[in-house]
Amino acid sequence: MSEWTLMKKTHLVYRNAASVLSCLVQEGLTALHLAAEGGHSHCVKLLVQVGADVNAQTQKKMNCLHYAALHGYEEIARILMDAGIHTDALNHQNASAMHIAVLQNFPAMVKLFISAECDLDIPDNRQQTSLHIAAEHGRQDIAELILIAGVNLKLTDKQGKTSLDVAARGNHTILVDMIIKADRFYKWEKDNLNSGSWVAKHLTFKQDHRLETQHIRSVMWRLATKYLKPGEWKKLAHYWKFTDDHIRAIEQQWTGTKSYREHGHRMLLIWLHGVITAGENPIKGLYEGLVGIGRRDLAESIRKKANADSTSPRKCTAM
Ligand SMILES: *[C@@H]1O[C@H](CO)[C@@H](O)[C@H](O)[C@H]1NC(C)=O
Ligand SMILES: *[C@@H]1O[C@H](CO)[C@@H](O)[C@H](O)[C@H]1NC(C)=O
Numbered sequence: 001m002s003e004w005t006l007m008k009k010t011h012l013v014y015r016n017a018a019s020v021l022s023c024l025v026q027e028g029l030t031a032l033h034l035a036a037e038g039g040h041s042h043c044v045k046l047l048v049q050v051g052a053d054v055n056a057q058t059q060k061k062m063n064c065l066h067y068a069a070l071h072g073y074e075e076i077a078r079i080l081m082d083a084g085i086h087t088d089a090l091n092h093q094n095a096s097a098m099h100i101a102v103l104q105n106f107p108a109m110v111k112l113f114i115s116a117e118c119d120l121d122i123p124d125n126r127q128q129t130s131l132h133i134a135a136e137h138g139r140q141d142i143a144e145l146i147l148i149a150g151v152n153l154k155l156t157d158k159q160g161k162t163s164l165d166v167a168a169r170g171n172h173t174i175l176v177d178m179i180i181k182a183d184r185f186y187k188w189e190k191d192n193l194n195s196g197s198w199v200a201k202h203l204t205f206k207q208d209h210r211l212e213t214q215h216i217r218s219v220m221w222r223l224a225t226k227y228l229k230p231g232e233w234k235k236l237a238h239y240w241k242f243t244d245d246h247i248r249a250i251e252q253q254w255t256g257t258k259s260y261r262e263h264g265h266r267m268l269l270i271w272l273h274g275v276i277t278a279g280e281n282p283i284k285g286l287y288e289g290l291v292g293i294g295r296r297d298l299a300e301s302i303r304k305k306a307n308a309d310s311t312s313p314r315k316c317t318a319m
Contacts, residue, residue, distance in 0.1 A: 233264030
């Protein structure tokens with residue numbers, strides 16, 4: 001290669017590097033941002049050790065944790081949090097690293113942020129909390145983590161919607177049910193402060209597929225699909241103190257004129273979740289509920305069905 005060509009090439013390389021650099025500087029990216037964005041955890045560690053400012057922000061107010069969340073780099077997030085980064089810092093769209101991890105669907109990252117006690121109730125520029133975002137995108141695993149950690153379910157977004165409304169609007173019925181279970185659980189927990197460690201250890205809001213509840217669940221399926229008249233599930237729901245918002249969210253799913261059967265079935269399973277969590281007897285509760293809405297006839301026959309060939313009800317309450 002002639003000296004001239006070499007010079008031209010070198011010049012080109014420098015010019016490109018310079019324009020990249022000036023671009024980075026304009027955006028306000030620091031070396032730590034670049035290391036975090038690139039997933040170079042050893043660089044991040046090194047930079048932190050030599051005293052790089054962990055809380056440096058770009059023009060768009062992105063800190064390094066935002067970048068780690070954007071790509072799901074847990075190791076880097078851990079290093080940054082150990083170095084004392086502000087975990088709840090907001091970027092120019094008022095999004096926290098948690099918001100970003102939920103949107104990008106990184107459950108492990110969300111778990112990490114929850115264990116670092118990040119604020120789950122922060123609203124972004126659409127006034128959406130992390131749960132709103134999980135609800136909007138139907139992210140069950142992430143919603144489970146957030147609901148177990150505990151959040152304020154009354155918070156509304158810019159359109160005045162709670163996360164329950166958002167889940168219902170998106171037809172995410174499993175999420176709707178999870179949020180109602182959590183809402184009822186939070187209330188129960190408040191009323192029963194000494195609920196013990198069993199609940200904390202085994203708490204879940206997901207669908208129940210366990211063998212020990214199979215029999216009572218099949219009784220509920222028959223009750224909802226064969227025996228309850230249209231509208232009766234709502235009476236039962238009111239009797240069991242479901243709120244109007246809960247009922248409306250369940251009803252939003254529409255599959256035709258027989259939808260009431262599915263609505264009733266879902267309501268019964270949500271109720272069962274609370275009864276089992278509280279360590280109460282579901283057969284007794286079901287009997288009382290049916291008597292409470294004036295269906296003593298049905299109460300008797302359901303009790304017989306529930307007790308028949310049942311290996312489960314006792315296990316159900318004694319688990
Ligand atoms: C961000 O949140 C602050 C309050 O914390 C608010 O005053 C501001 O308007 C919000 N910005 C956006 C873009 O939503
Ligand atoms: C939800 O389902 C209803 C029908 O039950 C449908 O009309 C509506 O478009 C769906 N919405 C979304 C967001 O998928």
